[in-house]
Amino acid sequence: MGNDGGSIPKRIELVKEKQKEVRPDQNALKVAMWFFCALSKRSLQAPVVACALGKLYNKDAILEYLLNKSAYGDGDVICSHITSIKDVKTLNLTPNPAFKESSASVAHFEQGMVSKFICPISMKEMNGKLKFVYLDTCGCVFSEQTLKEVPSEACIQCGKAFKQDNVVTINPDPAEQERLKTNLAEKKAKAKDKKEKKKNKSEQEKATLNDSSEKLATSSTSSNKRKNDDGHDSSSQSSKKLAIDSQINGSNSSTPSKAKQSKAIQSIYSKKGDCEVTESYLVRGTFNRYAA
Secondary structure, three states, X not given: OOOOOOOOOOHHHHOOOOOOOOOOOHHHHHHXXXXXXXXXXXXXXXXXEEEXXXXXXXXXXXXXXXXXOOOOOOHHHHOOOOOOHHHEEEOEOEEOOOOOHHHHOHHHOOOOOOOOEEXXXXXXXXXXXOOEEEEOOOOEEEEHHHHHHOOOOEOOOOOOEOOHHHEEEOOOOHXXXXXXXXXXXXXXXXXXXXXXXXHHHXXXXXXXXHHHHHHHHHHHHHHHXXXXXXXXXXXXXXXXXXXXXXXXXXXXXXXXXXXXXXXXXXXXXXXXXXXXXXXXXXXXXXXXXOOO
């Protein structure tokens, strides 16, 4: 108990001090990041994919997560930025010829676990001791030192062109990870703006096409109406002309020709010169006492 003359208490036993922050074992974290899937916590197995933040996953685990977000308890915390299979890149990893399944077990943690994959140029193991990067254009993986020593604008393994922005660090430190998060947010914002502009442009083109179609339909309707009006006028005029001609022909036909007329009718329409005056003209039709 102390203070009874039999023991001398120390300061640490009498004064409560602030507890020291418990820091996780860096070696254990390194092994977890480079040898195991960040989502399923299972050993990395080909095909292996990487996200824009440089984390490594088994592809089947990502597919399970996309189909069922609750398949892994901490999935929303670890890979909430992954919304489709397009958000990850399948890596072209080079197998390590010195790898054995027994050497990758946790029992060899203290001795050093052997990685399944190596750099295809320097033959260095991808175990976290050296920085590794991948190209998001083709998915090829190299050690960062190799990529610096062999500067090229094309992938030194597959020959596909790339830029410096296409180089992504695998399992970066916290500062580098924050930079990658910022770049990812900017890329998503640009992609969203581009998609909206494309959508607005297509809507404008569609509206313009509809307006043109309406104008064309209106003009064709008016022209057809004008043609119909012109045709109606011409037909009415021709019908009037035909009616007049028929009336004239009818009047002519109603008057019989002189050849077919009787003498009495001919005498009505005959001219004065055509008639012969006889001496009995004045007394025609009366009784005449004198005999001719």
